[in-house]
Amino acid sequence: MNRTRRRLVAAAGAAAVGSAGWALWRDRTGSDLQAVKSALAPDPMFPNALRVPGNEALHGIADVGGSFTLVSGPVEHEILRGKPVTMLGYALEYNGKRFINPLLRVETGTNLRVRYWNALDETSIVHWHGLRVDTNNDGHPHYAVAAGETYDYQFTVSNRGGTYWYHPHPHHLAGKQAYLGLAGFFIVEDDDQTALDRALDLKLGVTDIPLLIQDKRFDANGALSYAPGAQEHFHGYCGDTLLVNLTPSPCFDCATRLYRFRLVNGSNARIYRLAFMHGEQPLEFHVIGSDGGLLVRPAAAHELFLSPSERADVVVDLRSASVGDRIVLSSLPFDAMQFSTDAQSPHTEAQSVPPNGAPLEIMLVRVTSQAPYDRSLPDTLSRIDDPIIENASRRLFTLDHLKGMWRINRGSYRMTDTAFSVRRGAREIWEFHNPNPAMPHPVHVHGFQYRVLERNGSPPHVRRLAMEERGIAAPELGWKDSVLLWPGETLKMLIDFTHPFAGDQIYMLQCHNLEHETHGMMVNFRVAA
Ligand SMILES: [Cu+2]
CATH class of the missing domain: 2.60.40.420 (Cupredoxins -  blue copper proteins)
Known part of the structure; x- marks a missing residue:
């Protein structure tokens, strides 16, 4: 286990930290909400210039590699004009600047060592959403650290280039903490992205x-x-x-x-x-x-x-x-x-x-x-092999609720239980059934990207967006880690449980409606070595 949990002694981001710990950081260096500045007057309905990643401290673009410290804590920020308030944010010291909820940009293949320092007043842990990492680096709620403590991540980014993100994942608190501001982009670059x-x-x-x-x-x-x-x-x-x-x-x-x-x-x-x-x-x-x-x-x-x-x-x-x-x-x-x-x-x-x-x-x-511009979209963007379904075993999941708790296969989440085991290297077809009436559930699998094979029983407003006979929409032609399951639908996905990590791995399958997650709609599963 490369997990370390220890009391914070040294100041990790010196400017932000007094001897008493995290000091509220006031973001007064260019993050005030700006009215649109252009030849045109501000639009009466949309008067605020979009905060674009890279232009200011919020979502500042950080090209990270090697080691860095990410701190979650209270930050003062002006979301609504003229009303600076305290929200929660991830802070990163980068080239002498301090970013809030930095956009982390990495090349695929980069090895990262991230010290996460929890300067909240309650437990937390960071989940790197969509990244292919081992259990110790996935931000499982079991690894949440108490206020003032740190957690050391070390992993190689092996995902395809694309748009990922990070957010908190402590038990029962993820929904609240994400809502109060903790979320950032994680962008992976590769040759296909560079070509585009x-x-x-x-x-x-x-x-x-x-x-x-x-x-x-x-x-x-x-x-x-x-x-x-x-x-x-x-x-x-x-x-x-x-x-x-x-x-x-x-x-x-x-x-x-x-x-x-x-x-x-x-x-x-x-x-x-x-x-x-x-x-x-x-x-x-x-x-x-x-x-x-x-x-x-x-x-x-x-x-x-x-x-x-x-x-x-x-x-x-x-x-x-x-x-x-x-x-x-x-x-x-x-x-x-x-x-x-x-x-x-x-x-x-x-x-x-x-x-x-x-x-x-x-x-x-x-x-x-006006811009002089003579480019057009390439016909081919990348390469994705067809999913191999031969010899894939089938596993069924039903989603429902009982007495105000949401359930997967008739169970609500218990942090120390493992609901089922998958063999490392196996290919499985996971078949989800959502009854009707019910609610739509965004189904998120940790640790592995999957391919959506087919949707059946879709409501008309979903079926009409299907690109192919198998009922899937345009984004589902690619790799997915979250997919929306509508009431009445049966959805099949193929997951290949090949991974490079040593030993048993524990991951989660969850609904990403964060209140559903809080109210039980999550299970642990093991990928047995
Ligand atoms: Cu749900």
Whole structure:
């Protein structure tokens, strides 16, 4: 075990730390919410410049390799204009600057040694969502460290290039801590990504824009408010304010060229039906990547569902747009199939909060300048071998609930139990069944990316987005670690349990509706050496 747990003695990020420990860091160095500065006046509906990773301390781009320390603690930040408040953030000292929730960018093959220092007042641990790491580095809640303690990670990033992320994973507290601000991008680079950057002249933070989409609630002072009522504990906690990279009512100014947007759903429970609306018309875009990196080829789409923890990389073509065009990244209305009994209304207890499935306007993409640009999307982006299903064994999972607790195969999570064992190197077809009525569940597997083989029994609004006879949507043509299972659906995925780590490994299978996770919808499983 390379796990170490010890009392913090030395100051890890010296400037941030007094002898008493973590000092509240006030982010006053350029992270104040900015009104849009361009030739055009701020849009009345979207007056705030999108906080773009790399431009300021929040989501600052850190090219990490080797060793670094990541500290979770209270940070002062102005999410709503004129209301600096204390939220939770991950802090990183990088080249003499201090970043909050840094965007960690690494080349595949990089060896990382990360000292995680928990400066919260409760236990926590970091989960590297989507990364192929061993048990000791996965952020299992069993390894959560107490306030003031540290945890040392050491792993090699072996994933394909793509958009991953990191967030807390302590038992019963992950939903609250993520909601209060703890989440960051983890971007892996590889040859395919570099080739695409060159082909399209893309630059991270300029024309390649990660978008962390979250819905939050605020109290009267402008602080984030996490206070689910009984129904919200069961259904999930939705917010009334849409944020992108912690920017409310964001505006992103563009030129007439191609842009890559890395869409990440960092919400606790809200599902989005994303479209780029030009007036009443959804603009065609191309899905180029999913949870586990680039697709083989771009897939044209007009909309996609993105459930909590899923990622979709898309390319939006503004070459034929005109200066002054307004394109609104929106969530179109849909039936979110929120199960209710007489005792449990499907709607949130707070009347001002739009329910899951309500139409939302998320971000304005505004065309403000002409650009000479002669590039177009390559036909081929990457290589993905067909899944090998011969000799794969089958394993069934049913999702349901009992007495206010969510269950997988009739069990709710117990941290010390292991629900089942898989043999290292085995290929298995995992078949999930979600009854109807029920709720949609984003199914996340730790440690392994998988391939979606087929969806059956989909509701009409899902079936109509199917790219192929087997019922799967554009992002599911690639590698996935989270996939949304709608009520009434049966979904099959293929997982190859080959891994390079020594000994037995314990991973988790969970629902990424974080209130469902908190209320039992998770199991441990063993990959036996
Ligand atoms: Cu769920």
